[in-house]
Every structure is written in structure tokens, then in C-alpha cells.
Amino acid sequence: MRRSKDHRISFVNAARRGGSAKRLKRGRELVTVEGMRILSGIQPSGALHLGNYFGMMRPSIELQEKGEAYYFIANYHSMTTLFDAAARRKNTLDVALDFLACGLDPKKSVFFRQSDVPEVTELAWLLTTLTPMGLLERATSYKDKIARGIPANHGVFAYPVLMAADILIYDSNVVPVGKDQKQHVEMTRDMAAKFNEQYGKTFVIPEPQIREEVALVPGTDGQKMSKSYGNTIEIFGEEKATRKKIMGLVMDSRTPAEPKPDAEKNLAIQLLKLVAPAAVAKDFEERLRAGGLGYGDLKKALFEQYWNYFAEARAKRAELAANLDYVNIVLAEGAGRARALARKVLDRAKAASGLD
Ligand code: ADP
Numbered sequence: 624m625r626r627s628k629d630h631r632i633s634f635v636n637a638a639r640r641g642g643s644a645k646r647l648k649r650g651r652e653l654v655t656v657e658g659m660r661i662l663s664g665i666q667p668s669g670a671l672h673l674g675n676y677f678g679m680m681r682p683s684i685e686l687q688e689k690g691e692a693y694y695f696i697a698n699y700h701s702m703t704t705l706f707d708a709a710a711r712r713k714n715t716l717d718v719a720l721d722f723l724a725c726g727l728d729p730k731k732s733v734f735f736r737q738s739d740v741p742e743v744t745e746l747a748w749l750l751t752t753l754t755p756m757g758l759l760e761r762a763t764s765y766k767d768k769i770a771r772g773i774p775a776n777h778g779v780f781a782y783p784v785l786m787a788a789d790i791l792i793y794d795s796n797v798v799p800v801g802k803d804q805k806q807h808v809e810m811t812r813d814m815a816a817k818f819n820e821q822y823g824k825t826f827v828i829p830e831p832q833i834r835e836e837v838a839l840v841p842g843t844d845g846q847k848m849s850k851s852y853g854n855t856i857e858i859f860g861e862e863k864a865t866r867k868k869i870m871g872l873v874m875d876s877r878t879p880a881e882p883k884p885d886a887e888k889n890l891a892i893q894l895l896k897l898v899a900p901a902a903v904a905k906d907f908e909e910r911l912r913a914g915g916l917g918y919g920d921l922k923k924a925l926f927e928q929y930w931n932y933f934a935e936a937r938a939k940r941a942e943l944a945a946n947l948d949y950v951n952i953v954l955a956e957g958a959g960r961a962r963a964l965a966r967k968v969l970d971r972a973k974a975a976s977g978l979d
């Protein structure tokens with residue numbers, strides 16, 4: 624059994640599905656993701672960006688080699704903040720194209736639209752009745768949205784319960800997400816534990832998996848990259864516009880000649896480390912530290928590395944966009960597989976809670 628530290632996840636029930644399980648520590652079974660069920664979702668709320676890619680997509684795509692992966696487009700969740708049907712339809716297709724272009728392999732992963740498994744909304748109701756108001760009120764994403772003036776509809780508030788249903792309905796063990804979603808996975812664990820306590824062991828308790836090294840990708844203004852901050856660099860942005868964005872990265876006013884002892888904090892260096900070979904990024908960082916490298920040259924290099932990094936995926940995306948029938952078949956097949964599993968878990972929860 625391979626046991627890399629990164630992928631060592633605590634888990635209760637891998638053996639049930641024939642996964643590899645080994646007792647390592649104080650009664651808790653710690654196992655590799657091999658044989659684990661991995662699940663993650665992404666909202667179709669706008670063009671996907673480098674934060675989405677490095678924080679969620681790439682780790683998810685890597686994990687599909689290691690376990691049984693379920694990835695979905697969270698179109699129900701997008702309804703809490705996006706009220707334009709045509710935009711939702713377009714974004715959903717864009718996310719499907721982006722994910723497939725970036726390497727999601729439908730032969731290895733189950734890839735589907737959230738709303739093709741309506742059972743998840745029924746499970747959300749079962750969970751919502753055991754979810755304390757206080758738990759939801761403490762959700763930082765909810766507090767952030769309110770602080771940003773997003774109207775507080777009930778969906779925004781209940782968002783983590785639907786997310787918990789997404790995770791629990793597939794008996795998921797591992798949830799790869801960016802740091803900002805960790806709290807939601809912790810809330811899911813609370814809800815699952817509470818349900819298990821109330822109605823008997825029903826749900827698998829999932830674990831978040833956060834890639835610490837790319838925990839938060841900074842945006843063009845240095846804040847967390849996010850669609851809602853308007854500071855994104857898109858994965859498949861148009862060439863000219865993206866070059867402009869990168870050339871517009873906010874830098875300080877030190878002259879090129881000045882040494883910059885804090886080079887590792889430079890925004891362009893941080894982004895370069897994501898898209899350039901390690902040796903190239905290191906070389907630029909050292910030149911910046913020593914003095915003599917201008918910000919303009921640094922940003923030019925960043926654009927080139929970014930453009931190369933996604934070149935293959937860009938070509939693949941164009942191919943997929945010309946073959947939408949294939950994309951729709953992938954999503955329909957994924958939905959069929961996801962739904963069959965969801966039905967089983969929902970029935971288990973209904974039986975446990977006396978709804979059978
Ligand atoms: P946005 O903030 O742009 O609306 P989402 O909230 O839809 O992005 O996030 C989708 C996924 O991408 C989540 O798993 C989230 O953690 C991850 N993610 C988003 N922005 C970043 C970022 N700047 N750095 C790392 N991961 C991110």
C-alpha cells in the first residue's frame with residue numbers, strides 16, 4: 624500500500640468499499656486516498672480563474688488518479704447569488720469545458736451537474752432540521768456575503784446545508800477545496816455527526832483536503848483572487864485582455880535598480896511560482912531580490928509563462944467547444960451514475976429517520 628503523507632486521510636469506512644484501510648493511530652483509521660471517494664464542486668458563477676484552478680481544480684484532477692472521484696457543477700448553489708438564467712446556462716457549460724480541458728477524465732471521474740441529482744435537495748431538508756441557527760450564523764462566507772451587501776436570501780443562509788448534502792449523499796471521504804471552503808466541510812462534519820447521533824450511524828464523516836502550498840492565490844490587487852472582487856486572472860482569458868491585466872498588476876514604487884529583500888512577497892513572483900518551472904521562478908525571484916530587474920520585465924515573463932502553462936488545455940478546450948454533443952453525453956452519464964448512488968444514501972437516511 625502506498626502511503627504518501629500528503630494523501631493520508633483519516634477515515635472510518637474505506638474497507639466497506641474495498642478500499643485500503645490501515646489502523647495507524649489511537650483507534651482512528653488513517654488510510655491513503657486509494658479506495659476513497661473524493662468529491663468536490665464548483666459554482667458556475669463566472670469564468671474560472673487561477674485561484675479556482677490551483678485551489679480546487681488541479682488538486683481535484685490529480686486526485687482522480689488515486690480514488691473514486693465525483694466532481695460536479697454546483698448550479699443550485701449559484702442560484703443564491705446569480706439570478707440570470709442565460710448566464711447560469713452559459714457558465715455551466717463553460718465550467719464543464721474548463722474542467723474537461725484542464726484534465727478531468729470522465730473515464731476516471733464521475734462528472735455531473737448538481738441539479739441532475741435533485742435528491743440532494745431532499746437530503747438538505749433532512750439535515751436542515753438538525754442544523755442549529757447559530758452554526759449557520761457563524762459561517763464566515765455568509766457573514767462576508769452580507770458584509771458585501773449581497774441580499775440575505777434564505778439560500779445564502781442555508782448554503783452550507785445544501786453543501787453538506789452534496790458531500791454526504793455520496794458517502795464522500797475526501798473533499799479537496801480551497802482554504803475558504805474548509806469551514807463548510809467542518810460544518811458538514813458537525814451535521815453528519817449530529818444526524819448519526821440522533822438517528823444512528825448513517826453518514827460517512829468527510830475530511831477536507833487543503834493544499835497548503837497554494838492555499839490562497841492572490842488576485843491582481845494582492846487580495847485573495849475572487850470573482851466577486853474583480854481581481855481575477857482567468858484560466859482561459861482572451862490573450863490581449865489577460866496580458867493587460869497582468870501588466871497592470873499592482874507593484875510598489877521602488878526603482879528597478881533597488882534590491883528588494885522581500886522579493887518572495889512580490890505579487891508577480893507569487894503568481895510566477897504557480898505557472899513557471901521552479902528554476903525559472905527562482906531565478907526571477909533572485910534577480911528581483913538583488914536589484915536590476917524591472918517590474919515590467921517581470922510581468923512580461925509572468926504573462927508568457929502563464930500563457931504557456933495553459934497552452935495545451937487551451938487547444939483542448941477549443942476542440943471540446945466544437946463538440947458539445949460529447950460534453951453533454953459526459954454530463955448525462957455522470958448524472959446517471961451519481962444519481963444511483965445518491966438514491967441509495969438518501970434512502971438510508973430516510974429509513975434511519977423514520978421516513979420510510
Ligand atoms: P470565487 O471566490 O472566485 O467566487 P469560488 O468561491 O466559486 O471562487 O471558489 C471555487 C473553488 O475555488 C473553491 O474550492 C475555492 O476554495 C477555490 N478558490 C477560489 N478562489 C481561490 C483562491 N484565490 N485561492 C485558492 N483557491 C481558491
Ligand code: TRP
Binds near residue numbers: 700785790
Ligand atoms: N461552496 C463551494 C464553492 O463555492 C462549491 C460547492 C458546493 C462544493 N457544494 C460543494 C465544494 C461540495 C465541495 C463540496 O466553492
